Amino acid sequence: MLMNLFKFKGGVKPPTNKTQSVNLPIAQAPLPSRLVVPLHQSIGGMPQPVVEAGDKVLKGQLIGEADGWISAAVHAPTSGTVVEVAMHVQPHPSGLDALCVVIEPDGKDEWIPREPVDYKSLPPEEVRERLQQAGVVGLGGAVFPTHGKLTASKTVPMDELIINGAECEPFITCDDLLMRERAEEVVRGIGIFRDLLQPKKVLIGIEDNKPEAAAAMRLAVQALGESFAVVQVPTLYPAGGAKQLIRVLTGKEVPASKRSTDLGVQCFNVATAYTAWRAIAHGEPVVSRLVTVTGNVHEPRNYEVLIGTPMDELLKLAHPHPDTDGIIMGGPMMGFLVPDRQVPVVKATNCLIAHDDRLFPPKAPEMPCIRCGACAQACPHELQPFEMYWFSRAKNFGKTQEYNIFDCIECGCCSYVCPSRIPLVQYFRFAKSEIWAREREKNAADQAKLRFEFKQLREEREKAEKAEKLAKAAAAQAAKKAAEAVAAAAAAGESGAAPAADTAAAPAVATPTDAPTATVNPEKEAKRATIEAAMARAKAQREAVQPKNVDNLSPEQLKAAADIEARRIAAHLIEPQPADQTAPLDPNN
Amino acid sequence: MDILLAIAIMALGAVVLGALLGFASVKFKVKGDPLIEKIEAILPQTQCGQCGYPGCKPYAEAIANGDEINKCPPGGIEGVQRLADLLGREVKPLDAEEKPKQIAIIDENTCIGCTLCIQACPVDAIVGAAKQMHTIVAQQCTGCELCLPPCPVECISMQVIGENIDNWKWKYPVVEIKSEMRKAAAMKAAA
Numbered sequence: 001m002l003m004n005l006f007k008f009k010g011g012v013k014p015p016t017n018k019t020q021s022v023n024l025p026i027a028q029a030p031l032p033s034r035l036v037v038p039l040h041q042s043i044g045g046m047p048q049p050v051v052e053a054g055d056k057v058l059k060g061q062l063i064g065e066a067d068g069w070i071s072a073a074v075h076a077p078t079s080g081t082v083v084e085v086a087m088h089v090q091p092h093p094s095g096l097d098a099l100c101v102v103i104e105p106d107g108k109d110e111w112i113p114r115e116p117v118d119y120k121s122l123p124p125e126e127v128r129e130r131l132q133q134a135g136v137v138g139l140g141g142a143v144f145p146t147h148g149k150l151t152a153s154k155t156v157p158m159d160e161l162i163i164n165g166a167e168c169e170p171f172i173t174c175d176d177l178l179m180r181e182r183a184e185e186v187v188r189g190i191g192i193f194r195d196l197l198q199p200k201k202v203l204i205g206i207e208d209n210k211p212e213a214a215a216a217m218r219l220a221v222q223a224l225g226e227s228f229a230v231v232q233v234p235t236l237y238p239a240g241g242a243k244q245l246i247r248v249l250t251g252k253e254v255p256a257s258k259r260s261t262d263l264g265v266q267c268f269n270v271a272t273a274y275t276a277w278r279a280i281a282h283g284e285p286v287v288s289r290l291v292t293v294t295g296n297v298h299e300p301r302n303y304e305v306l307i308g309t310p311m312d313e314l315l316k317l318a319h320p321h322p323d324t325d326g327i328i329m330g331g332p333m334m335g336f337l338v339p340d341r342q343v344p345v346v347k348a349t350n351c352l353i354a355h356d357d358r359l360f361p362p363k364a365p366e367m368p369c370i371r372c373g374a375c376a377q378a379c380p381h382e383l384q385p386f387e388m389y390w391f392s393r394a395k396n397f398g399k400t401q402e403y404n405i406f407d408c409i410e411c412g413c414c415s416y417v418c419p420s421r422i423p424l425v426q427y428f429r430f431a432k433s434e435i436w437a438r439e440r441e442k443n444a445a446d447q448a449k450l451r452f453e454f455k456q457l458r459e460e461r462e463k464a465e466k467a468e469k470l471a472k473a474a475a476a477q478a479a480k481k482a483a484e485a486v487a488a489a490a491a492a493g494e495s496g497a498a499p500a501a502d503t504a505a506a507p508a509v510a511t512p513t514d515a516p517t518a519t520v521n522p523e524k525e526a527k528r529a530t531i532e533a534a535m536a537r538a539k540a541q542r543e544a545v546q547p548k549n550v551d552n553l554s555p556e557q558l559k560a561a562a563d564i565e566a567r568r569i570a571a572h573l574i575e576p577q578p579a580d581q582t583a584p585l586d587p588n589n
Numbered sequence: 590m591d592i593l594l595a596i597a598i599m600a601l602g603a604v605v606l607g608a609l610l611g612f613a614s615v616k617f618k619v620k621g622d623p624l625i626e627k628i629e630a631i632l633p634q635t636q637c638g639q640c641g642y643p644g645c646k647p648y649a650e651a652i653a654n655g656d657e658i659n660k661c662p663p664g665g666i667e668g669v670q671r672l673a674d675l676l677g678r679e680v681k682p683l684d685a686e687e688k689p690k691q692i693a694i695i696d697e698n699t700c701i702g703c704t705l706c707i708q709a710c711p712v713d714a715i716v717g718a719a720k721q722m723h724t725i726v727a728q729q730c731t732g733c734e735l736c737l738p739p740c741p742v743e744c745i746s747m748q749v750i751g752e753n754i755d756n757w758k759w760k761y762p763v764v765e766i767k768s769e770m771r772k773a774a775a776m777k778a779a780a
Contacts, residue, residue: 040754094757097645445634448731451712503773566605580684 001233007253010380011236012413014170014333021173021300026181027321029317035077035103035308036088036344039064042137043144045071049101055082058112060285063101065130067466072145073135077189077306078575080105091311091329091346095339103308124150124196127280134279135286135347140164140240140269141330143348146276149266150196157422159264161199163190163273165213166233166240169331174290175270179213182274183220189273190228190282191524194476197266201229202248205268207239208232229369238411242267244380249268256407270292271350293344295328295353304365305345311352312341325353333412367420375414375424381407385414385424392431397438400431407431447539478539478545480525625653631671635663637710637733639685643709652676659684663732691747693737697722697729699744706736706745 019196039047045067045160051057057076085279087097119127119357128147132320152158167505179186203219206214218230225404231247233239243254252263260267271290278284287307291314294300298319311327328335329349337355345352353359375385384403389397402552405428414424553561629649640660642648652658658672659681666683673680695715697705702720707713714730717723736745750756 040721092757093759094754096751096752096757098753238622349778423762426759426762430761431760437756440756441633444608444731445632447729448634448636448712449629449645451714451729452634454714 003229004251005231005233006248007384008239008247008280008380010378010413011238011244012378012416013235014237014416016235017170017294018173018176018209021171021294022176022297022303024303026290026302027317029306029309029314031078031105031107031109032306032309033105034083034310035080035105035306036100036310037063037074037077037103037308038088038090038098038344039101039235040073040098041143041307042072042075042135042345043142044068044071044148044442046099047071049099051053051076051082051085051087051101053082053084057082057103058110060112060114060287061069062133066135066145068146069132070145071132072137072147073133073136073285074101075285075287076101076103077188077308078103078105078112079108083250089340089343091338091343091349093339095335100308100344111284116281116283117496119192119280120195125526127192127196131276131279133285134275135285136272136276136279137347138269139275139335139350139351140242141348146268149261149268150193152197153261153264156262156264158197158199158266159201160246160266161190161194161197161202161203162242162246162249162265162267163193163202163228163270164240164242164245164267165204165217165270166245167210168207168235168237168240169333169351170237170332171294171353172292173294173351174292176210177215177292178271178274178290179210179225180216182278183213183216184224185277186270186274187220187226187228188281189218189275190225190268191226193273194228194277202227203241204228204230205233205245205249206230207235208424209235236339237411237413238380240282241380241409241411241551243409244484248342248414256404261327286347289345289347289349290578291349293354294351296321296324296356296359297354305349308343308344308348310342311338311349314345315341315352315354315373319441320354321356323356323358325357326352328355328360332360333416334410348435363421363423366422369420369422374417374419378413378417380411380413381409383408385428388431389422391428391429395431395434397431397435400428400574401435402489405431476524478526482522485522518542622653625649627675628652628672631664631668631675632661633663633731635731636734637663637731637735639663639733653672657684662687689770690750692727692750693725693732693734693745694748695725696746697724699742701742701744703727703741705718705739705741709735709739711735724774 039049044338045493047067049063050065051061051063056079057063058079059076061076062073063076083102083104085099085101089095090098090100092098095228102258117130119130122130128150131147131150132145136146138146138149151526161343165175165179167173180283190202190204191238205218206217207212213234214230219536221230226391231249233245238244239248240259246260246263247253247267250265252260252265254260254263254265275286275289279286279558288304289307290302292300292302293314297315298321301318303314303317311329315327315375326337327341329352332353335351335353347582369386369389371386373386376383379385383405387406388403388405388408391397391403401566408425408428410425410429412425415422418424601780625646632645632649634645636644638644639662640648640653641652648656651777652666652672657678659669661668662683662685663670665687666680669683670680672678684729700717700760702717702722702724704717704719704723707715712729712731714726714738715723716726717755722754732747732750734747737747
């Protein structure tokens with residue numbers, strides 16, 4: 001199909017090294033000795049484990065439940081026994097641990113009952129729900145939960161659905177082989193996305209170094225009677241970057257801090273479409289993926305690998321040369337050396353490259369930046385890496401943000417072309433994670449401040465409320481007393497008992513006990529009267545109460561008590577009690 | 590006559606400009622002390638009182654009035670540095686030892702539900718009720734340790750927040766120049 005293609009600025013053409021691993025068809029990797037399945041395999045919420053050590057699980061059984069909408073479920077890759085749910089090293093540059101479910105396979109590879117459905121009969125929400133439950137995530141490497149991208153924007157019409165089969169990074173061929181061998185299912189998966197998003201056009205972008213894949217896809221599109229356009233794009237790294245591919249196919253440039261959906265474009269990887277079709281039409285959750293095993297090995301090849309397979313076991317299948325000294329996960333441009341060869345294959349693992357010094361000679365030392373600007377010419381995002389480098393290096397993070405460091409996709413073009421061999425991307429990653437950490441701290445501090453201020457406000461309000469209540473109660477009490485006093489005065493006036501005084505109020509509040517000091521403040525008098533009355537009541541109560549533990553005692557117990565009392569008195573522990581106080585001891589009282 | 594006109598023009602100018610300035614000073618009045626706000630933005634808002642003031646804002650006010658800038662252990666030496674940069678003062682070593690970031694954990698088996706820690710928490714990060722188990726909302730806890738002394742059964746302990754995949758940071762790229770140079774030289778020799 002002839003189509004007007006666009007260009008993105010920059011890009012590099014590293015040796016593709018793809019031919020080694022495309023000669024053999026996809027092979028099924030054998031069951032490993034054990035599977036370590038990390039629970040957090042997608043962007044978003046951390047799935048919660050729903051199995052315990054000792055549980056028997058079947059292939060495809062849920063082991064981690066999605067936590068929130070942007071999160072995807074995790075499933076047992078084969079049948080067997082859960083050995084433990086524990087922290088294990090992750091395929092992550094940090095080499096830190098995270099929660100994993102460790103499964104010992106029983107060798108039967110027995111599926112749970114699968115529920116194939118015809119998605120066309122389901123409402124769109126349920127299709128999205130099913131994709132989330134099946135753990136379908138973006139398999140291009142970003143592992144964003146796919147169902148989260150399948151809701152069409154209400155404000156912007158969906159113009160183009162882009163399917164990314166560019167696979168621009170050197171060495172990696174898993175998407176190529178997938179399209180060659182399983183094109184039909186990929187196209188059917190694209191059909192699901194098309195039906196959910198209702199775009200005007202569907203464009204499948206494939207780099208022109210994969211003619212077999214493009215031909216297979218075209219055939220499948222024709223066979224299924226779809227109207228998708230299979231477009232071959234020029235081979236140029238990083239044409240497979242979502243924003244670059246959108247630019248090449250549609251000419252639309254996604255601005256900084258905007259998403260492609262704001263422009264009516266959505267982009268999915270071919271492998272994502274394939275797993276979506278398997279999940280819906282076969283009821284199979286994502287428990288395996290295609291992984292290219294290449295580099296310093298005898299037999300580079302693509303394998304269908306269960307998630308959780310230890311990388312060293314997978315690498316052994318391709319017979320690595322003895323001088324292999326590490327495993328790169330991902331490609332040579334964006335991948336990283338895994339911290340431990342035992343780390344498991346995860347949903348983001350598209351390629352393992354056996355590392356040795358011949359393939360990847362050690363970099364000569366970093367030299368000073370000579371301001372040649374080669375990095376700016378290579379940058380596919382039209383950033384100025386040299387500026388960002390200086391400011392990252394000087395830890396002047398505000399300035400790096402002014403130069404839009406967060407638009408950097410870390411493709412590595414700038415490091416690739418730098419004549420001074422400066423690891424630019426490492427500086428940008430450092431700056432980004434430092435900015436994120438500060439942002440987190442700032443948010444936490446702001447929230448703490450807000451909460452502290454609110455607590456102070458609340459305490460003050462409570463204090464004021466309490467004071468108000470007390471004042472109200474006191475006023476009520478005073479009013480009551482005054483009323484009582486007036487009544488008493490009236491009574492006193494009638495009987496004529498109170499001595500006549502110059503004012504009527506003063507004798508009115510006088511109580512019989514302190515009639516001579518009748519001139520004092522009536523309020524004080526009222527208070528004193530209440531206190532005295534209360535004291536009298538308390539005294540009466542005290543006198544009325546009698547200890548109950550000495551009622552109904554037997555004569556022996558009485559005698560023992562009397563003996564104890566006598567001994568205490570003898571030892572001068574207590575004063576001899578007057579007879580009336582000890583009286584309650586007498587049961588006959 | 591000319592001189593009178595000149596004086597009149599100058600006087601008129603003075604009145605107009607004066608009125609303008611007066612209006613601007615009312616219209617664009619800066620509320621509060623911007624310096625205190627800037628200082629407070631640097632302080633970590635743990636509200637722990639380790640500086641000797643009842644909260645971060647009082648300490649910010651004290652700094653603005655000339656108090657030392659090295660009394661905030663949760664802010665760490667980095668905080669002292671940023672305060673020094675802001676105020677043009679000299680960086681001083683911290684007055685107390687710097688502690689790693691931590692949060693409080695209530696041993697819920699020991700807790701008797703006395704609510705004393707709830708009252709002590711400056712950011713309302715503890716939930717519970719009288720005679721009911723209490724627990725700490727980890728996201729809100731600032732690690733200020735103010736809940737430790739009031740607890741009658743000592744069931745609260747501080748736990749250091751370790752590095753995990755979510756808060757891990759890429760390290761500053763460091764190249765060991767010596768060993769790298771040697772390697773490069775060896776490679777050249779081999780070639």
